[in-house]
Amino acid sequence: MGNPSPKYSKPGQVLVKINGSWISNAHTLFASLAFIGALITGIALHYKKIVQNEHYGFPDEWFPSVSATIGDRYPERSVFMIFIAITSGPRFLLVGLFYLLAAKPNSIRPKVLLVTGLLRTISCGGWTYVTSTDDHDWHDIFMITYLVLTLPWTIIGISLTHSDSKSLFYRKVFASCFFGTLVPLIYFFIQHKVHKIAGAYTIYAFFEWSLCIFDVAFDAATFYDFQALELRIVDVKGVTDATQYAAPTKANPALKKFQGISFFSFLVGVINSFIFWSVLTSLPLLIWYFPLWYMGISGYEAFLLSIVAPVLLCIGPFLTLFSTVPQLAYLGTIIGVASFWAHKPELRLELVGIGSGFAFIALAVQFWNISSKPLLGLHRATAFSIGLxxxxxxxxxxxxxxPIWPIMHKENGGWNVTGIVIGVIGAVLVTRPQIRPSPASTATSKESALAAGAGFGGLIFALHTLLSDSTTIMLWGWEGFPVRGPLAVPHGLITFAVMAFGIYIGITRRASTGSWPAYFLGSAGAFVMYTCPGWIGYIGGMILAGYLMSIVPVILESAGRHHPAASFGFGAFVLVLLYLAHVWIVAYAFVPGGPLLRERSDIVLILQQVAIGLGIFSYRRIKVSANTAISQSGSSVTAALTSIASQAFKTLTVLLAISAAITFKRFHRDAPKPYHPEEKLMTAAIWTVHFGLDNDMWASEGRMRDVINELEIDVIGFLESDTQRAIMGHRDLTQQIAEELGYYSDFGPGPNKHTWGCALLSKFPILNSTHHLLPSPVGELAPAIHATLDVYGQPVDVVVFHSGQEEDPEDRRLQSLGVADIMHGSSNPLVLLSYLVTKPLEGNYNTYVSEHSGMHDVDPSDWDRWCQYILYKNIKRTGYARVSRSTITDTEIQVGKFVVGEPENTSNKQIPESQVPEGRRFPALFRGDGVRGHRYHVFDEPRYFE
Structure with missing residues (x-):
């Protein structure tokens, strides 16, 4: 029996229909991608070449012109050409639809507009695909033709726009901006070309890029005109298979209001949230690089204000543009990820600032008017939480x-390009179904935009400073060895599980999470975390963590009920203030008004909770909450809620499975072993690591690991190593080195101890470690670790210490007395790995090296020291070396070799290397020019002692 004959459509059946606004959106999107893609690619690959002109180059000229960017260099030229080619389809359709809208009987203007639009599109292809290198004359002819045709296209387009069309206002604004920009453009071109003024071409370039923006924006206004049009593909003869286009079974009308809660859109939201958090957490980290080198306020801190960008949405055209084409803000956020291509630290920070501004605009627009679509806010907020x-x-x-931070790149383990690709996909696929209707505010008079904004700022601050890394809350209660609390591995998995639980509770128990009892429970968790060390403090932190993740929907939905410039703009400003307070508590010695917040983590934590409380207050003022609406909406809402919970559960299960696999991989490793056990040798070093950012603002853990391994260091003290703050990225510099080389590690005093940090890595088991804060009545706090190691069966004490800065001599005197007492109280062999800020044989040096302390200098003849010193007692010293830092930090590595089980020798008599057993020698790798910028310096070779 044969197959049944196919069922054909009836003649006239509509196969596909597309709203005309999508033509305008597609044109705007691909035209923007052409210019933005070429700019990002050019800056990343050929920055100094594309800012070079016939008179000047970098740094006199530092921003490329449009022609230099899209000109003759591969691949940016190809990026531009590809997207312009894609733009051509929507462009021809845009011209045609504009003509159809404007056509009038017996009127010549619409026909002139049509011809002008077609010729203008063709001339654009001309100057795009015929470069000045191919044929300079024809390139200029096409370009001039395009610019000349812009005048009638603009004037006639405005004249044919209906007076009651919303697009008329925007066409007038962007046309005025376009032609107004020509005057300064020509002026600065003359300054460059005729007067040869340095920097004039860069200013010219900004106006040239502005022309492109205004040109694209003028045509983007067709969005409002084309909403009333629809493109259809009709099977006029009934030749297609009818079953492919049969109308679906009519759905329950109640389900229409749940538009936008598909699993696909959920995953897109997770991707975009991941990019948001990656860009936001990188901004303070990059800012930190500059005051780190300036040793005080640098001026670059102003880039933190970029996150207040939602205030720009008070400008009507901006709000309309970003809400109409939400892809633009998300694509702008990708600039923060792509900034890794810029090798100049200043430029990288500028790009991350731009990306962060777009990130907050994107977030504000996505939640604006969210209450007009039931459960859409819950759906998006859940995806936002999972992105974190x-x-x-x-x-x-x-x-x-x-891995996609701009301090990462291929050489140090970055996955930046992967992040860009994923981010672009998420940006292009984003939607905003609540765009219509779009009132400025859906809140009642009893609700407060400022309170909602404060809640938003407080929540983002808490999520960033406590949960953007799984180890932060652990280190708040870290006390050293023996271990009395959680470890980064494997207990990071617990943190993730609690975060996931909080997210799920935020879906299924919204009425509870937005209540005052839940708020007070979360605040109680914060109090326990702050006051209790070890496991108790961690449990308090987990209560707070679960609460914070659960309230993301109620806080974001509440903020979305107000005008985004008010709630999200003010909230971002609150976030800036909290960031500054968060820095001031530890940087008080270097900032104006610092003593007011010195060591007051409690105040910052209280401010955070008060801000979140205001957000809960705003949520509780909603007259008819989402939960009340749900209870009245019937089974369709229950089905939608179940769908959201299912989407979250699936995604969370996958993420937790991934984190479990990571935990298994990291946790199962061999016990550390010293480099030369046959010699009973302990090689000890001190290194001020400058917070793990090298001189060019790249993460330096990998380079640190390599040189530590090649120097065969058994015990090393890190100074300036507490990176568990927003300004340092919430990083732990010990983890990669400890796990990949095999060390036991002590992070030292945690972030709630308000120090710049000290850490200890040891090949030998750490039997006990005590954390100290030395007297610091005026200046920065001086941290110390006093650890007892099991060195070949012999208890050996190691003290890692960082004293205060030079400006506070009384602090340093008191600290020297405190450390001398610690060393005096030890009866074990002891090595001090320190940062003392004193000249050899002078001042406080004689307190550290004294009869009371019992300590000896590893090399008293080394006169060229000021900061770093190695001291010892009751252990045999055999060698000492100074190794240059390359570009990793601003301080060298000092290394001492000690032997356990042999009598102490303090004669300071040096011997040649030939008399030293091979196992006790320093590696020959660092002699002469050394390797990768590391070499023995000052003495140009190691020193050995009897």
């Missing part, structure tokens, strides 16, 4: 560095 969890898991996999 995903970013934290990514850091867990990469030893607390986010």
């Amino acid at each position: 969890l995903a970013s934290s898991i990514a850091k867990y996999a990469f030893y607390t560095n986010n």
Whole structure:
């Protein structure tokens, strides 16, 4: 029996229909991608070449012109050409639809508009695909033709726009901006070409790029005109298979209001949230690089204000543009990820600032008027929370560095290009179904935009400073050895599980999470975390963590009920203030008004909770909450809620499975072993690591690991190593080195101890460690670790210490007395790995090296020291070396070799290397020019002692 004959459509059946506004959106999107893609690619690959002109180059000229960017260099030229080619389809359709809208009987103007639009599109293809290198004359002819045709296209387009069309206002604005920009454009071109003024071409370039923006924006206004049009493909003869286009079974009308809660859109939201958190957490980290080198306020801190960008949405055209084409803000956020291509630190920070501004605009627009679509806010807020969890898991996999941060690149383990690709996909696929209707505010008079904004700022601050890394809350209660609390591995998995639980509770128990009892429970968790060490403090932190993740929907939905410039703009400003307070508590010695917040983590924590409380207050003022609406909406809402919970559960299960696999991989490793056990040798070193950012603002853990391994260091003290703050990225510099080389590690005093940090890595088991804060009545706090190691069966004490800065001599005197007492109280062999800020044989040096302390200098003849010193007692010293830092930090590595089980020798008599057993020698790799910028310096070779 043969197959049944196919069922054909009836003649006239509509196969596909597309709203005309999509033509306008597609044109705007692809035209923007052409210019933005070429700019990002050009800056990343040929920055100094494309800013070079016939008179000047970098740094006199530092921003490329449009022609230099899209000109003759591969691949940016190809990026531009590809997207312009894609734009051509929507462009011809745009011209045709505009003509159809404007056509009038017996009127010549619409026909002139049509011809002008077609010729203008063709001339655009001319100057795009015929470059000045191919044929300079024809390139200029096409370009001039395009510019000349812009005048009638603009004037006639405005004249044919209906007076009651919303597009008329925007066409007038962008046309005025376009032609107004020509005057300064020509002026600065003359300054460059005729007067040869340095920097004039860069200013010219900004106006040239502005012309492109205004040109694209003028045509983007067709969005409002084309909404009334629809393109259809009709089977006029009934030749297609009818079953392919049969109308679906009519759905329950109640389900229409749940538009936008598909699993696909959920995953897109997770991707975009991951990018948001990656860009936001990188901004303070990059800012920190500059005051770090300036040793005080640098001016670059102003880039933190970029996150207040939602205030720009008070400008009507901006709000309309970003809400109409939400892809633009998300694509702008990708600039923050792509900034890694810029090798100049200043430029990288500028690009991350731009990306962060777009990130907050995107977030504000996505939640604006969210209450007009039931459960859409819950859907998006859940995806936003899971994006944070995903970013934290990514850091867990990469030893607390986010792989797409702009401090990462291919050489140090970055996945930046992958991040860009994923981010672009998420940006292009994003939607905003609540665009219509779009009132400025759906809140009642009893609700407060400022309170909702404060809640938003407080929540983002708490999520960033406590949960953007799985180790932060652990280190708040870390006390050293023996271990009395959680460890980064494997207990990071617990943090992720609690975060996931909070997210799920936020879906299924919204009425409870937005209540005052839940708020007070979360605040109680914060109090326990702050006051209690070890496991108790961690449990309090987990209560707070679960609460914070659960309230993301109620806080974001509440903020979305107000005008985004008010709630999200003010909230971002609150976030800036909290960031500054968060820095001031530890940087008080270097900032104006610092003593007011000195060591007051409690105040910052209280401010955070008060801000969140205001957000809960705003939520509780909603007259008819989402929960009340749900209870009245019937089974369709229950089905939608179940769908959201299912989507979250699936995604969370996958993420937790990934984190479990990471935990298994990281946790199962061999016990550390010293480099030369046959000699009973302990090689000890001190290194001020400058917070793990090298001189060019790249993460330096990998380079640190390599030189430590090649120097065969058994015990090393890190100074300036507490990176568990927003300004340092919430990183743990010990993790990668400890796990990949095999060390026991002590992070030292945690972030709630308000120090710049000291850490200890040891090949030998750490039997006990005590954390100290030395007297610091005026200046920065001086941290110390006093650890007892099991060195070949012999208890050996190691003290890692960082004294205060030079400006506070009384602090340093008191600290020297305190450390001398610690060393005096030890009866074990002891090595001090320190940063003392004193000249050899002078001042406080004679307190550290004294009869009371019992300590000896590793090399008293080394006169060229000021900061770093190695001291010892009751252990045999055999060698000492100074190794240059390359570009990793601003301080060298000092290394001492000690032997356990042989009598102490303090004669300071040096011997040649030939008399030293081979196992006790320093590696020959660092002699002469050394390797990768590391070499023995000052003495140009190691020193050995009897």
